[in-house]
Amino acid sequence: MKKHWKSLAERKNGSDTPEKLSLPKGNLEQILDIFDNGNEKSQSNRRDFLKLCGYSLAISTVLASCENSVQKAIPYLIKPEEITPGKANYYASSYVNGSEYCSILIKTREGRPIKIEGNDLSSVTYGGTSARVQASILGLYDTSRYKNPLKGDTKISWDELDQDIIQQLNQLEGNKESAVLLTPTIYSPSTKAVIEMFLKSYPNVKWVQYDNRSASALIKSNEMCFGKAGICDYRFDYADVIVSFDADFLGNWLMPVEHIRQYTKKRKLSDGNTNMSRHIQFESRLSLTGSNADYRIPVKPSEQAMLIAQLYNEILKLKGLDSYSISDATDDIQELAKELWANKGKSLVVAGENDLNIQVLINAINYELENYGTTLRIDKQILTKQAIDSDMEQLLSDLNSGRIKALFSYDVNPVYDYFKGEEFGKAIEKVPFSVSLNAAPSETSGYFKYVAPDNHFIESWNDLEPKTSRYSLMQPGIRPLFNTRQFQSTLLAWSGQETDYLKFIKNYWEEKLYPLQTTYPNFISFWNNSLQKGVFEPQTKSVFDTRFSMAGIGELMAEIASTPKSSGFELQVYESSAMGDGKMANNPWIQELPDPVTKICWDNYLTISPKQAEEMLLETGDVVELNSGMKLPVYILPGQAYNTLAVALGYGRTECGVVGKNVGVNVSKLSQFKNDSRIDFSIGVEIRLTEEKYELAMTQTHHSMEGRAIVREASLGEYLKDPAAGNESHHKYENAGIYKKPNFPNHHWGLVVDLNSCVGCGACSIACQAENNVPVVGKNEVIRAHEMSWIRIDRYFSGSDFNPDVSYQPVMCQHCDNAPCENVCPVAATTHSSEGLNQMAYNRCIGTRYCGNNCPYKVRRFNWFNFTNADSIPNNLHDVAEMTIDLKRMVLNPDVTVRAKGVIEKCSMCVQRIQEGKLNAKIEGRKVNDGEIKTACQQACPSGAIIFGDLNDNDSQIVKETSSQRNYHLLEEIHTLPSVSYLTKIRNKKTNEL
Template identity: 80%
Template sequence: MKKHWKSLAERKNGSDKPVEKSIPKGNLEQMLDIFENGNDKSQSNRRDFLKLCGYSLAISTVLASCENSVQKAIPYLIKPEEITPGKANYYASSYVNGSDYCSILIKTREGRPIKIEGNDLSGVTHGGTSARVQASILGLYDTGRYKNPLSGDKKLSWNDLDKTVVDQLNKLKDNKEEVVLLTPTIYSPSTKSVIEGFLKVYPNLKWVQYDNRSASALLKANEMCFGKAGISDYRFDKADLVVSFDADFLGNWLMPVEHIRQYAKKRKLSDGNTNMSRHIQFESRMSLTGSNADFRIPVKASEHALLIAQLYNEVLKIKGKETYTIATASADIVELAKELWGNKGKSLVVAGDNDLNIQLVINALNYELENYGNTLRTDKQILTKQAIDSDMEDLLSELKSGKVKALLSYGVNPVYDYYKGEEFGKAIEKVPFSISLDLAPNETSVLFKNVAPDNHFIESWNDVEAKSSRYSLMQPGIRPLFDTRQFQSTLLAWSGSDLDYLKFIKKYWEENFYALQNKYPNFTTFWNHTLQQGVFEPSTSVAKVQFKMPDITNVMAMAAQKVESSGLDLQIYESVALGDGQMANNPWLQEMPDPISKICWDNYLNISPKQAKEMELELGDVVELNNGETYPIYILPGQAYNTLAISLGYGRTVCGVVGKNVGKNVAALANLKKEHRSDFVSGIEIKKTEEKYDFAMTQTHHSMEGRAIVREANLDEYKKNPKAGNDHKHKYKNAGIYKEPEFPNHHWGLAIDLNACIGCGACTIACQAENNVPIVGKKEVIRAHEMSWIRIDRYFSGDENKPGVVFQPVMCQHCDNAPCENVCPVAATNHSSEGLNQMIYNRCIGTRYCGNNCPYKVRRFNWYDYTQADSIPNNLHDPAGLTSDLSRMVLNPDVTIRAKGVIEKCSMCVQRIQEGKLNAKLKGRKVKDGEIKTACQQTCPSGAILFGDLNDKSSELFKVTSSGRNYHLLEEIHTLPSVSYLTKIRNKKS
């Protein structure tokens, strides 16, 4: 059996030896030291320990009995027609945050948005979401948002602000002074129309779009190859062979929610299918995409250009075309070229580098492989990134020269995330008139003289065209909580229009989109239907763009130049959780572990194991770069030798209490190369300091212990034997001392396909939102007090410098022979007649016997009153800020808010099960297969999780559990779990 390991320390020590973990001592540890050692620094003894225990228990009892607050329920005097108390309403909408997009449903209860689901009707995202989409609901209730218009620190009415702004804009127009509107890429058709109208009213105004994670080089390359700037539609579901050069398409590159679904679809082995795509990844840092590859090659970012040029040259050789004079390719590149040619028209080559030369060669390579029109479509384009990096350089130059007399900024934060952010900040302060139209204070908005606060997207109307002819609508799930006004309405007001934005959208859609369909006889019916569905995807015929091969002689020569540099290469990447840092004040995302390192609440410098050994560096050592900045070290298996990597999104200085000063801002480490932002820099030197740093890591313990918890095999083996990699079956009939359980009605269960699970973590945030799971903060994570009901275990295997990676979601296994149920002295945990392991919170007295007896370690103990369920103020342990009535509005009323001192764990979303059963009962029928979905299943963009009734022999779940790939965790101990897994299959060459 292949040996798997979670950390380098575990790999070194072996599974039989515990891994030392540095944990700062809290009150509990101090008390244990007193008890075990007899004396501490204050000469305390065992008697003092018992006194302290007794005091803490007594004072908790007194506070709990004295300070229970009175909660009042206010009934509706006149009930709104659309609201039925206790029943959820869903509003089809769209999530937009910069280039992040998803078609969604907003779940509301009694007028409160509490959860976001994916929209199954979307032809782009197909019901999937990401962790950031799930967590965005929390931003609605962020008390750190702007609450009203401001002029300096002075509150204004909207009328006063509008008058001031219009007077200033008219004065500047009369004097023909330059005004700039700075926004992210706008891919809303009606918003573009609003901006165009605004530009007509103020012809002296210039519109600049800025993407801090731009695709500027890709846009320029496509303009040279097709005569039109745009991003082609990548079809990973059509590709039999995917070759990626540092394109993290499953993590952050372009449209990951769509790419994940396509990728997983091509790699699922079901219904007798034995074919799956093959994925080869070249990269320096172990990315989420690289960790899922069949074959991953660690290379320096500076070597990408040469490797791509050599690959292109080898394909030209195979085709018998004239080649370029460059360095001879390695045997691996020659073999890869042959494999690509064998899959011509069914392959896909992508690169994440923001480098024009690289993108031009990639385009030429895909053209020679006949991929355009098959795995690459130019008639359908991705529209979420349209900004050109050089435009931002020109703007900074104009700001510094004093040419710009007024600056309007919306949805961007260049002072924080632009590589010349400090210069940008100083230039903004010199602008005579400036106004921010942002949602919340940030490093840029606080420098503006006026603020016209925007609505949260859940309070807004809008439309979106994330891909060509794929439209979706955004509608509010609640009225604005504060005195804010959405950006588009503000521009309309300053343009002198008397239309509100909703009327403007409807007018725009009637004029532009109504004629694209013939199903509805009038616009009102068409509008209402589209609003209800959330999407409108007409069948439009778009002329295919012809590929024109640019002269790449010089490009190939430049790409083939060997980069000579001393020192290390440093790559800046985007965090899967926090992205570019806009959502840094979101505690759910801060506490979401990085998929690879399993570290939360921090960014850090990744270094290769080989480099760490040479420099005698250990986990948590602090090093100093040659720019004077210091960073803690994480030794990342798979990191390319002589390279470093660090994530963006941290180091916010103007932010809410959650995200302020968490980690370090590294945007200034980026640079501009040939008019395009580059996120890697060479010539970095590091030296070890004497400092040590504690990481909040959620996965440092042993869990495999030599057992077959993760099972995997190669595709060739699977074709020969459907049970390949799964030969560890333990079938013990009636092995227990108890009678075999029977479930006469339903027997609920889950199956997780390890081949489809990519480890993105979206399910963990969906579970958190659905089940009111609290976050605990960095200090408590370090003490292993995290509360997440579903964790994603990450296992390495093989060589530490070129490891394989497998992800395995683990939640309560709902064992039919549950060890936890036998040891509870108060029967707080028991088994239902439908196969669910239940928790009766009211009975639980916190012995934690069940947690100790659980072999899967999935039960969570409430150490503190994180959600104030005990009504005792406890701000010290409330990093989410869920102490105000506003913040608590996000809590799901269908799920009990657990009190301090009780055990909690996955309930398999029992509230959803009950709702599904009741709905079926009202209709006089049985529950249909697939009708009930758990929160983790519903949000999973890859479709890796399947929930259903194991008693239903015709259900998809029963079919999956009957597969040769199906197995249970720790079958040998006969706990009879209701959660099962399908083995991981890799498409590796034998």
């Protein structure tokens, strides 16, 4: 059997389980201190409470008071028509965070948003979400947001602010002095119309768009090659062969929620399907996308341009065309060219580096392979990134020269995330008049003289066009919690227009979009239907001639051929699939979500290859200093290319609230500018070992399974010969016990996880956290193996540490029908239901943890502290006296018990959703339909890897999956009879790659 390992230490020594050392060292008093939330000795514990409970969340009365605050229950005298107490309402809306987009449903209870779901009516995201989409609900209740308009540090009214701003704008226009409106990419049609109206009112204002992770080279390459600027619509679900050069399309590249659904659709082997796409990845660090590839080749970032040029050359040779004079291609490239040529029109080649030369060559390769019109379309475009990097460089130059007399900044933070951020901050100080329209304080907004705070997106109206002719609406789930105002309404006010932005959107849609359909006879019915669905996707025909311009290809190839090889280290900066660009650094759910590959949270770090670490005598946790002066802890990452380093962006925030402040190191300045674009790697990097050590919070090694057959896998060739390949013990031990197998007369709820579809993104973990009120514990408690997440995603390596295969496996409570936890509980707190669920009676649990010790899957969590008790928060929080509502508790799901200190908790398979589905079916006098009830993890999953249903329903999808020869249970040999099962992972490898 193939050996899997979780860390280099386990591979070498056979064990790496800090769980055995989870208790602190010291005397009895120190051990007992962990139960005392208020102990002054435990400074780290107090800091954790600031992070997990504090979150800048104030409480309703001054906490210094000795008396309990008065709890008032106010009944509905006149009940709002749309609200039924105890029943959730859903509002179709859209998630937007810079270039991130998702069509969503906002779940509200008694008028407060508590959960975000995916909108399955969207043909862009198909009901999928990401971890950041799920966690964004917490940002609504972040009281570090601006609460009022500001002039300097003084609160002012909106009327005062509008009067000052309009006066300044008129004065600037009268003096013909230049001003700039700086925004991220705007892909809202109505917002663009508002901005155009604003620019028409003040012709001296110039609009500049800035994407901190731009696709500038992609946009310009398509303009050069096809005469049409923009980003192609990529269709991974149409490709039989996918080749990626450092494009992390499952993690953060362009539209990962859509890409994950497309990618996994082509790799599912259910319902008799035997076709599966093949994915080859070239990259330096082991990314989320690379870890899912069938064949991965570690290369330095600087080597990619030559490899792409060689691939293009080989394809030209196969096509019988003249090739260019460059170095001979490697065997890998020659074989890859043949494989792509054999799949013309059914392949897709992408590159992630923001380099114009690389993107032009990628276009040329796809053109020669006849992929345009099938796996990618230039006439259908992704619109979420439109900024050009050179515009930002020009803006910085203009600011420094003094030509810009006013700067308006909306939803961007260049002082933090621009590679010349410090210089940008100094340039803003030179501007006589400046206004920030951000929703929350940032490193940039502190430089501005006025603040006109924007709403949170859940408090806002808007419309979006993330892709050509794919529209969606954003509607609020709650009125603004603070004295804030939408950016669009603010611009309308300054333009002398009516500030009702909803009315503006409706007028725009009536004029521009209503004529695109023929289904609805009047605009009111069209608008109401679109608002209810959340999306409007008209059938539009577009024909674009994809004739390719070959001009300049020869010079480009010559330039690549003449580029000397780099020596020494190359350092790459990247976005982690958890943290992203750092906008959500103040969100504790995101901070505590482990990186899928390294399984580290609450920090960024410098990854290095095992071979390099061995040569330099480095260990994980050693602190090194770069020649740029930065200090970072080292993490030894299997699969990292030799002579390369990598570090994640999004950390090192200094102005964002108490959770994310000073967590990690800001490495934005390590990017460079090349060919008018910002690129992500630098050469000539040197590192120096210091005497310091740094402890990283890693979760992967907390729950060892001691080398047993947990992940099962096979190659596609083996699977086609034998559908049970890699799973020879398929349900072999199902009837091996001495006890009679239990019978469930009505429902028998179960879950199946398709390991071939799971990419390890973590959306399920955050969705479970939001749905089930799972607390955050803080870095120090994670280090001690006290994390509380009900779903962990185990990451396993196999093969060599130079280039290992990677497997992901979500593990939650297995809901065993012969549960070993149940018969050891002295107070019967854990019991089995008549529908096959392992249940917890929290008010009965006394915290013996016998059940956790007896659980072979290690999926039970113990509440060491009273994480959800607001009285544990120190009373020196911001604006305590002003707050009249306990925002922290507004995000809690009232259908789920909030657990106290000293009890065990675990996955309930979202029993509250099961009960709701059963009651709805009972009211309507019918049976529960298959697929009607979805667990939170299932609903959030962008890949559709999780199937939930009734194992007693022979026509259900889950029964079909459990009948598959790929289906197996974890640790079947101990006869726990789990209700959760898995489908083996199949890799599309060739024989010489095994």
